[in-house]
Amino acid sequence: MSQSGQRASEYSLTEKDNILMDGYRKSIKDGQIRVDPDQEEVIHELQNIYDQLIKTPAPIKPKKTLARFFSKSKNDPVLHKIKGLYLWGGVGRGKTHLVDFFYDQLPIENKMRLHFHRFMQIVHDEMGTLDSIPDPLEQVAKSFARRTRVLCLDELHVIDITDAMILGRFFQYLFDEGLILITTSNFHPDNLYKNGLQRDRFLPAIELLKENTKMVEMGGDYDYRSNAFKEIGIYYFINDQGSEEILEKHFHQLSGIELYEDKKDIIINGRLIPVKKFSPDVVWFDFNDLCNAPRSTEDYTEIASYFKSILISNIPVMGYDLDDAARRFINMIDTFYDMRINIVVSAEKEPEALYTADKLKFEFVRAVSRINEMQTDKYITSSKLTDDKKL
16 A cells, blocks of 8 residues: 555544543653643644544645646545644743654654754755756655655744745645645744845745644743753763663653664764764764764764754773874864753763873863853753754
């Protein structure tokens, strides 16, 4: 059976089924998350979309898009549309976690989950391969629609004029194809690309979002991500019992659902870098793969541009034999500090005792100072986790 041919009978959905809410309440019972009425409201909205997706066949799309606007024939094919969700609100409220939970539970194959920044990269890359045809944007939209029925985008915000100029038409093509959009954002659609150049050309995109998704504000003032750092801490010692288990717990608290458990590396500046785990916002490395291998400042910058939280295991004491690794470590900490990344690490010694040689002694003092600052409440609450408040 094709992906789009899946039917409700495969999943035996009944009126008593409430898969998302049951899973959400179990997480509360198990102590993984706290009771949150605002999150519970969002779960209800996601459950409604879930039920419609299971019960409703994939859309039958007319061969000619314009024909369906003018034809009144009873024999015309019908496009069954399901309204998506636009989930917006303050940072750290758990928006990403809830959408990840929905995505993980949704029992269809033709679904896609991307960070908005990565989504736009793919759109521009695919358009670049089709620049010889009259409307490459329409073909890219059709390509997305062939690959997925449900598109989950995280952190939709528009600051690039090139993106702003194409999103209206692109959303129109996607929605015409019957694609269902689930997206998170820190901004109400009316505030997207606010004060941007030629914003009037972006307004159709806003109207399409309002028409094709339900607007739900994620209220409350509890910051789950920042409080995870404050409550658990960020610096652990390798010889502490269970340091890897602690980092594992931290990873899951920050990422929620593990979407890429089968992936063991990521592509940075065209090269594969091994990882222990990663999710849309969080990545977990071993020290050797991050610092004791040929890495540049550009690599660390690229990593920091994709992820908000970075976990690093097994930082050793660095002597003369690890001067190159120590220099990379210093560059990495400088980069992550400047880009306000939150880190969680396990190390052999306290920061002041990690470097025992003389060559980089002065530079390492700065790195130690920054590591200590990165453990403070002030740094955590002003980090990239809360960066979108300032846009």
